[in-house]
Amino acid sequence: MLSEKAVKEIEEITTRYPVKRSAVMPALFVVQKEYGYVTEEGMREVAKILGLRPILVFEVATFYTMYNKKPVGKYHIQVCRNISCSLLGAEHVVGIIERKLGIKVKETTSDKRFTLSEVECLGSCGTAPMMQINDKYYESLTEPMIDDILKSLK
């Protein structure tokens, strides 16, 4: 069950919009912050708070890649695989990370520190190839940079 603080936060978010349905996306981020990922229970709670049918929340949560549908590691590495990043070496970036962490895409390291995902455009095409780790962007990636970034997270 969502904490009282999280429920209050969602209720406050609804005041920013003319209709409660518009608050679904930020409300799902509250759920993700609370549980670490978007649980079915969390989606149902959002629907209840916003007075919506649960399917209206489920369809948003399952459409967007920024909502984790299962637990992720302490550091969630999301490598953009869209066109600009792919043309400038996203596949190479993924390969480097897989090799350094010993996992494949969609996997989490056994110590639960890192999860590796491939995602669609993160809106930073001008600094491709890029990745997002938790809430932070890392851009114009090179192998030495990736090495330094991963080392800094251990």
Ligand code: FES
């Ligand atoms: S294509 Fe990678 S950020 Fe847009």
